[in-house]
Amino acid sequence: MAKPQKRYVCQACGSVATRWQGQCADCGEWNTLVEEAGATVTPFQAKHNLQGGGRTFQLVGLDAEIALPERMGSGIAELDRALGGGFVEGSATLIGGDPGIGKSTLLLQAAARMALAGASVAYVSGEEAADQVRLRARRLGLGNAPVQLAAATSTRDILTTLGQGTPPALLVIDSIQTMHSDLIEGAPGTVSQVRASAQELIRFAKERGTAVVLVGHVTKDGSIAGPRVLEHMVDTVLSFEGERSHQYRILRAIKNRFGGTDEIGVFAMETSGLSEVANPSALFLTHRDEGMTGATVFPALEGTRPVLVEVQALVVRLASGATPRRAVVGWDSGRLAMILAVLEARCGLSFSTCEVYLNIAGGYRVQDPAADLAVASALVSALAERAVPADAIVFGEIALSGEVRPVAHAALRLKEAAKLGFARALAPVATAGEGGMTIDSFKTLGSLTDHLLMR
Structure with missing residues (x-):
C-alpha cells in the first residue's frame, strides 16, 4: 500500500523539512513550517530511482558524418x-x-x-x-x-x-x-x-x-x-x-x-x-478490342513503380422490385458505393435498379485513390454500352462534389502508359503531357460523363 509522503515547507524562505519543528533551520524564523501534501511514494519508488547511477553516453548532432549502409x-x-x-x-x-x-x-x-x-x-x-x-x-x-x-x-x-x-x-x-x-x-x-x-x-x-x-x-x-x-x-x-x-x-x-x-x-x-x-503491366492487361464496353485501363502506382491494370465493370438492369447486388473484387466496396452516389447525384445516372459488378483484372488489388475516375468511366461505359477508347488510360480522384482532383506522380503514370503504346489519357485539369500523349482534361465528373456519352 502506497504511503503519502509528508513534508513541511517554510513560508518565509521555502525550505523543505521532513518533520515539523518550531524554528526553521535555514532562515531561523519561528512557527513558519506548514505541512503540505507531497507525492505518493510506493515501495518501488523508494528503492528505485532511475535519475542516477546510470552510465552516461554521448549525444551527437544531426549533422554528424555518417556513411550509407552497405x-x-x-x-x-x-x-x-x-x-x-x-x-x-x-x-x-x-x-x-x-x-x-x-x-x-x-x-x-x-x-x-x-x-x-x-x-x-x-x-x-x-x-x-x-x-x-x-x-x-x-x-x-x-x-x-x-x-x-x-x-x-x-x-x-x-x-x-x-x-x-x-x-x-x-x-x-x-x-x-x-x-x-x-x-x-x-x-x-x-x-x-x-x-x-x-x-x-x-x-x-x-x-x-x-x-x-x-x-x-x-x-x-x-x-x-x-x-x-x-x-x-x-x-x-x-x-x-x-x-x-x-x-x-x-x-x-x-x-x-x-x-x-x-x-x-x-x-x-x-x-x-x-x-x-x-514488366508487370503486361500481366494485368487483357487483349482489348475497340468495341469492349465497361473496361478501362488505370495506371496504379506502387511505391515508385507504375503498374497498368484493367478495371472491368458490368451493369445488369433488373426488374422493378428486385434488390440490386453490388460485388467488388480487388477494390474497396465502400468507395464503389461513394462513386455510384456521386454519379447519381451529380451526373443524373441511376444505378438503383441495376446490379453492379466491379473487378480488377489479374487478381491485383488497387488501393490508390486515383482509381476513382477509372472506375467511374468503366461504370458509365457499362451502363451506356459505349466503349472507352482502347488507346486511353484514365486516372483521377473524385470528390463528393463531383470535382475531379489531381493526383500525385502523374508524369510517372503517363510515361509507363506511353511505353506500352497508349496514346491518350483522360485525366484531371493541369495534367502535363508526357511521352507525346494527348491529354483530355476534365474538371468535373459530369464533363467526363458527357464526353463518354457523346462518343
Whole structure:
C-alpha cells in the first residue's frame, strides 16, 4: 500500500523539512513550517530511482558524418527492389504471407544465389527436416549452392553454433513461430516465446553484422501472427501476397527503415520456382478490342513503380422490385458505393435498379485513390454500352462534389502508359503531357460523363 509522503515547507524562505519543528533551520524564523501534501511514494519508488547511477553516453548532432549502409544484393532484382536495394548488414527483416504462397521458396532461391556469389549464408528451418529443404533446392536447380543448412528450433543452440567463428552474412530463420527460448516458459509460437526469440536473434544481428531474415506466419485476416511488437522490433516488414489459384505473387514492403515503403516486387510461380516479372503491366492487361464496353485501363502506382491494370465493370438492369447486388473484387466496396452516389447525384445516372459488378483484372488489388475516375468511366461505359477508347488510360480522384482532383506522380503514370503504346489519357485539369500523349482534361465528373456519352 502506497504511503503519502509528508513534508513541511517554510513560508518565509521555502525550505523543505521532513518533520515539523518550531524554528526553521535555514532562515531561523519561528512557527513558519506548514505541512503540505507531497507525492505518493510506493515501495518501488523508494528503492528505485532511475535519475542516477546510470552510465552516461554521448549525444551527437544531426549533422554528424555518417556513411550509407552497405547493401548485399540477393541476386533477385524484384526482391532487391522491395528491400530498397538489397539486404543491409546487421538488419532484421520479417516476411509474412499465407501458407503455400512461396515464402520459403523465395528465400531459398535468394540464399542459394547469394551463396553462389561468394557470400556466407546459413538457412535454419524449424518446420522442415534438412533433407526436405535439400529436395526443394534440387527441384529448383540449386542443389549445388554452398548454403549452410540446419534444422533446429532452439534459439540458444542456433546462436551458440553461429557465434563460433565468423558469423554468416545472411541468416534465414524459417519460421520465427517455431523458435523456442529456454529463458521463457511456454510452448513455441506463444507471444512470449516469439518476442523473446526474435529479440535474441535481432541482438545477434546488430552485434555481429549479420542480416537476419525471419519468416512469420499469418492469421486468417492476413496479419502476421504473434505480438504486434514483433513488427516494431525488425527493420523491414515484407508481405508476400497473391491468390494460390493465380500464378502471380506480389512482394510488398510495408515497413523499411533503410528505404521507401510500398515498393513491390512481382513474381510468377512456375514449376522451377519463382521467376521475376520485369514488366508487370503486361500481366494485368487483357487483349482489348475497340468495341469492349465497361473496361478501362488505370495506371496504379506502387511505391515508385507504375503498374497498368484493367478495371472491368458490368451493369445488369433488373426488374422493378428486385434488390440490386453490388460485388467488388480487388477494390474497396465502400468507395464503389461513394462513386455510384456521386454519379447519381451529380451526373443524373441511376444505378438503383441495376446490379453492379466491379473487378480488377489479374487478381491485383488497387488501393490508390486515383482509381476513382477509372472506375467511374468503366461504370458509365457499362451502363451506356459505349466503349472507352482502347488507346486511353484514365486516372483521377473524385470528390463528393463531383470535382475531379489531381493526383500525385502523374508524369510517372503517363510515361509507363506511353511505353506500352497508349496514346491518350483522360485525366484531371493541369495534367502535363508526357511521352507525346494527348491529354483530355476534365474538371468535373459530369464533363467526363458527357464526353463518354457523346462518343
